[in-house]
Amino acid sequence: MTTIRFIREGIDIQCKPGENLRDLVIREKLQLYGLKGLLGNCSGVGQCSTCFISVEGGNKKSLSPLTSIEEEKLKNRPENWRLACQTLINSSSIILTKPQSPPQDLEVLKKNSENKKLPR
Numbered sequence: 001m002t003t004i005r006f007i008r009e010g011i012d013i014q015c016k017p018g019e020n021l022r023d024l025v026i027r028e029k030l031q032l033y034g035l036k037g038l039l040g041n042c043s044g045v046g047q048c049s050t051c052f053i054s055v056e057g058g059n060k061k062s063l064s065p066l067t068s069i070e071e072e073k074l075k076n077r078p079e080n081w082r083l084a085c086q087t088l089i090n091s092s093s094i095i096l097t098k099p100q101s102p103p104q105d106l107e108v109l110k111k112n113s114e115n116k117k118l119p120r
């Protein structure tokens with residue numbers, strides 16, 4: 001088992017390596033989508049660009065490499081953004097959901113998250 005730490009929600013969730021990040025978020029009933037994605041999304045086929053997450057910690061290989069779809073869809077986005085539907089979990093990682101509307105206390109949340117040891 002591996003652990004994904006969701007810093008907005010303040011929770012750690014265990015999952016199996018190889019699991020799709022969007023599937024995990026939905027299974028755990030966390031909020032992945034902003035308003036646009038709630039009104040309509042592509043159900044995980046990489047076409048709507050509404051399932052953004054940002055990677056805030058973990059090692060570089062914690063998540064699968066960018067897919068060709070992400071390379072196209074994330075061209076003008078920060079380097080640490082991913083499409084959850086295109087991302088497979090390899091090992092423990094720290095994630096921010098909806099980075100397009102970050103929480104006001106993001107820096108505090110990040111610091112608190114970094115202070116807790118992340119299981120492998």
Ligand code: FES
Pocket residue numbers: 041042043044045046047048049050051083084085086
């Ligand atoms: S759910 Fe549409 S791009 Fe990820």
